[in-house]
Amino acid sequence: MKPDERLLELIGNIPEEMLDDALNVKKICRTRKKRLFYGIVAACMLVLFMRFVPAGQVMAAQIKEHVEHLLEELFPPKDIPLTVEGIEEIIPHEVCGELPKGVEETPGEAEDVSEKTADKAGFAIYVDMDFFETTEEEDCYIIRGKRIIYTRQDAIKDNATLLADLSEEEAKQKIREIVEKTQEFYDNFPIDEIRITQKQEVSVEDAVREMRKELSEHYADVSDITVSELPKGLYLRAEEGTAWDSEIKEVYFVDNGIGGVFVITASYILEAEEGTGARYHSMIETFRVLLPSDSIQILTLEEAEPASVAMKEETSASTSDETESEGEDE
Numbered sequence: 001m002k003p004d005e006r007l008l009e010l011i012g013n014i015p016e017e018m019l020d021d022a023l024n025v026k027k028i029c030r031t032r033k034k035r036l037f038y039g040i041v042a043a044c045m046l047v048l049f050m051r052f053v054p055a056g057q058v059m060a061a062q063i064k065e066h067v068e069h070l071l072e073e074l075f076p077p078k079d080i081p082l083t084v085e086g087i088e089e090i091i092p093h094e095v096c097g098e099l100p101k102g103v104e105e106t107p108g109e110a111e112d113v114s115e116k117t118a119d120k121a122g123f124a125i126y127v128d129m130d131f132f133e134t135t136e137e138e139d140c141y142i143i144r145g146k147r148i149i150y151t152r153q154d155a156i157k158d159n160a161t162l163l164a165d166l167s168e169e170e171a172k173q174k175i176r177e178i179v180e181k182t183q184e185f186y187d188n189f190p191i192d193e194i195r196i197t198q199k200q201e202v203s204v205e206d207a208v209r210e211m212r213k214e215l216s217e218h219y220a221d222v223s224d225i226t227v228s229e230l231p232k233g234l235y236l237r238a239e240e241g242t243a244w245d246s247e248i249k250e251v252y253f254v255d256n257g258i259g260g261v262f263v264i265t266a267s268y269i270l271e272a273e274e275g276t277g278a279r280y281h282s283m284i285e286t287f288r289v290l291l292p293s294d295s296i297q298i299l300t301l302e303e304a305e306p307a308s309v310a311m312k313e314e315t316s317a318s319t320s321d322e323t324e325s326e327g328e329d330e
Helices: 003-011 016-023 032-052 060-074 152-158 161-166 168-187 203-216 270-286 300-330
Strands: 076-085 087-098 104-107 113-117 122-127 132-136 141-147 194-201 226-228 233-239 245-257 259-271 287-291
Touching: 060 087, 060 226, 076 270, 087 141, 087 270, 122 141, 122 270, 152 161, 152 168, 194 270, 203 233, 203 245, 203 259, 245 270, 259 270
Parallel strands: none
Antiparallel strands: 076 087, 087 122, 104 113, 122 287, 132 141, 141 194, 194 259, 226 233, 233 245, 245 259
């Protein structure tokens, strides 16, 4: 059976009313439990397309948009308090990440031979989208500072005193020189980023020991292995030196729940520790593992009806408890 035909068959097994509800999730769902339920259906559709539609028919940008939409349904935007360079701020964050992937079968040359690849956990992390952007490169999810654009207006504002004593032509030339020089400085500034990778069939302990050995070969000072509470796992810190532009790496190792490990590496320079470093810490603390068994499953009509009834009963019981509680308070 061709991939296209397999896709149509699978989608055909999903009840029509569930598909309609999934497409109108915001209209019919006002509670978090219901959004999660219908979000599962949306996730099923997305995974089916990712698995069975030939490459090129579904654009990467569209897939990313669907993933972001589902994650936002499950993890709505929120404001996170943060102290940056001694100043307390309330910073809006949006969730980013990847959905978990289930076991996939890769057909071999013979029809009766297939190779199975292991499950891959997903993750969610809150990101300050005003200062950072996300991208993906070779099984690596990257959070990186947005490119700084130094404008003519910035040059005039920052050099008002200097420009005041120049003629109009001299001022234009000076502004041009300042913009070019400053932009070149920003473009050549050491890259700061968070890299999130996932290793299969390796324990957290083995991964951190291997990483510590590797860091010790390239960095002057590498910390002992310590326990991280947020996210829960193990932690390493490596420092290149004491100069303002010396690189710092902070690495977190988090069990992915299916026999592997997430490796979260934050890289920045010493000068940026109280700024970019603090922002990275705040984001990494929100990291959460999403297991394949947690969310993505296809419900048949027979399975969906009991699940819907159970959800209604749970919601009804919760409402009843709240009403009784209010009555007792009165």
